[in-house]
Amino acid sequence: MGKLKAYVPVLLSLLISFVIILLIGFNSVNKAPGEVYKVYVDGNFIGAIKSKSALEKYINNEQKSLKKEYGVKKVYIPNGIDIEKELTYKGKIISEKKIYKKIKEKKSFTIKGYIVTISKEKEKDIKLYLLKKGIFDKAVKQVLYSFESKENVLNYKNDTQAEIKTTGSTIENIYIDQDITIQEAFISTDELIFTNEVDLTKYLLFGTLDNGKEYTVRLGDTIETVAFNNKLSPSEFLIVNPEFTNVNNLLSVGQKVSIALISPILNIVVEKNVVEDMDKPYDTIEKEDSSMDLGTTQVETEGVNGIQRVTEKIQYVNGEARPAYISNVEVLKEPVNKVVIKGTKKTYGGVYTGSIDPAISSGSWGWATVSPYIITSYFEWRWGRLHEGIDISGCGMGSPIFAIESGTVLSTYDGCSNYGSISDSCGDYFGNYVWIQHPNGVYAVYAHLMNGVVAYPGQQVSKGQVIGYMGSSGSSTGTHLHLGTFYGGTKYGEYGGGTVFNPLSLY
Numbered sequence: 001m002g003k004l005k006a007y008v009p010v011l012l013s014l015l016i017s018f019v020i021i022l023l024i025g026f027n028s029v030n031k032a033p034g035e036v037y038k039v040y041v042d043g044n045f046i047g048a049i050k051s052k053s054a055l056e057k058y059i060n061n062e063q064k065s066l067k068k069e070y071g072v073k074k075v076y077i078p079n080g081i082d083i084e085k086e087l088t089y090k091g092k093i094i095s096e097k098k099i100y101k102k103i104k105e106k107k108s109f110t111i112k113g114y115i116v117t118i119s120k121e122k123e124k125d126i127k128l129y130l131l132k133k134g135i136f137d138k139a140v141k142q143v144l145y146s147f148e149s150k151e152n153v154l155n156y157k158n159d160t161q162a163e164i165k166t167t168g169s170t171i172e173n174i175y176i177d178q179d180i181t182i183q184e185a186f187i188s189t190d191e192l193i194f195t196n197e198v199d200l201t202k203y204l205l206f207g208t209l210d211n212g213k214e215y216t217v218r219l220g221d222t223i224e225t226v227a228f229n230n231k232l233s234p235s236e237f238l239i240v241n242p243e244f245t246n247v248n249n250l251l252s253v254g255q256k257v258s259i260a261l262i263s264p265i266l267n268i269v270v271e272k273n274v275v276e277d278m279d280k281p282y283d284t285i286e287k288e289d290s291s292m293d294l295g296t297t298q299v300e301t302e303g304v305n306g307i308q309r310v311t312e313k314i315q316y317v318n319g320e321a322r323p324a325y326i327s328n329v330e331v332l333k334e335p336v337n338k339v340v341i342k343g344t345k346k347t348y349g350g351v352y353t354g355s356i357d358p359a360i361s362s363g364s365w366g367w368a369t370v371s372p373y374i375i376t377s378y379f380e381w382r383w384g385r386l387h388e389g390i391d392i393s394g395c396g397m398g399s400p401i402f403a404i405e406s407g408t409v410l411s412t413y414d415g416c417s418n419y420g421s422i423s424d425s426c427g428d429y430f431g432n433y434v435w436i437q438h439p440n441g442v443y444a445v446y447a448h449l450m451n452g453v454v455a456y457p458g459q460q461v462s463k464g465q466v467i468g469y470m471g472s473s474g475s476s477t478g479t480h481l482h483l484g485t486f487y488g489g490t491k492y493g494e495y496g497g498g499t500v501f502n503p504l505s506l507y
């Protein structure tokens with residue numbers, strides 16, 4: 001034992017030097033100039049690096065930060081990456097950072113989530129990427145509530161809508177006019193991935209996550225004027241500024257309001273049954289009286305409008321009314337017709353003083369359709385485009401269309417089929433139409449008429465004269481009349497250059 005004890009230091013020092021040699025030896029192997037790692041993506045060589053662990057560090061760090069960003073436990077690294085050790089490499093060695101960048105250009109990290117595919121015939125599929133499935137339903141509800149009150153929607157769903165006893169409206173159906181599928185999938189973290197319903201709602205409504213422009217309220221502004229001047233309809237203004245409840249809310253000077261344009265991703269359809277009372281207009285009956293001078297008139301009985309209760313079926317797509325139809329009319333009070341006596345006596349030496357047409361002044365303009373009717377679209381902005389006129393519907397295919405004043409027919413078109421649509425090869429926006437030059441610089445277009453236009457170019461028409469019949473030709477989503485009015489000219493062509501104005505300002 002004593003001998004062995006004497007050897008211990010020698011053995012120990014031998015052991016230490018052996019370990020040192022081993023370490024140096026291994027180190028020198030590691031630092032051998034020929035040894036590298038070759039990196040492949042899907043079998044394609046993308047470069048060589050010195051340190052495998054340095055590259056792994058980049059990948060791990062990215063994984064960590066993505067886990068944090070999306071709040072998920074697992075982030076999948078790009079697949080198809082191979083790293084092979086090579087001892088006799090003579091080519092160029094590049095930095096691990098560069099290789100990492102190259103990998104990221106070709107491949108992405110993925111996380112488990114859901115792909116929502118929104119599809120419609122003849123339209124391109126829209127894909128949305130979600131972290132959680134449940135946020136889609138929640139966001140769709142929020143979008144729906146921006147077009148229709150939550151209270152109404154819940155009453156419809158719970159079958160607790162109040163029955164219409166006199167007038168009012170009920171929802172008959174709510175649906176999305178697109179096919180929607182939701183699939184679980186690995187999603188590239190390079191995509192826009194929705195993690196909460198607030199962002200998703202905003203995206204479904206505006207088609208972007210950018211905050212739209214803001215407007216600072218000035219003296220004299222109203223919701224209606226701010227909306228119109230910024231290409232929004234009043235109802236769109238209320239959607240982008242939910243703190244306001246109706247268009248009559250006051251704005252305060254200096255207040256900032258959103259003027260973001262909505263561009264809905266979904267087509268949310270709400271079908272309603274509406275009952276409302278409207279005037280039943282009186283007719284004017286003329287009687288001749290040979291004891292009165294020609295050119296003179298006298299009102300025998302003043303006209304009084306009656307009342308009619310009208311039941312309408314209206315379809316709203318993302319809050320925008322489509323041409324409606326009337327399902328029932330009940331007359332509550334018959335109108336009293338106006339009776340006018342016209343003199344026919346030609347007095348000797350008397351001078352015929354001219355026209356017995358109504359005076360041309362504000363309030364004298366006639367209506368273009370029969371009654372009852374529904375105005376389903378006003379002269380206002382919708383989705384960033386001005387609707388240059390009003391849409392009148394509910395009168396039915398083939399109901400007469402009247403000239404709103406006397407005038408000269410400038411042009412007509414009668415080549416489109418009766419039931420044209422946007423896809424109709426008769427692509428002209430107006431379909432069958434009549435342009436009339438009315439008094440006081442007013443030019444009017446009567447559009448989407450049924451095949452069989454009555455008016456012809458050069459014709460002199462009088463107020464109330466039938467010029468055609470209500471149809472759905474051209475770019476039209478249902479039977480209606482589009483009445484557009486311009487000042488100083490028509491929209492295009494020979495008489496073009498007119499300024500569009502709201503036809504309702506004539507009445």
Ligand SMILES: [Zn+2]
Nearest residue numbers: 389390391482
């Ligand atoms: Zn229109």
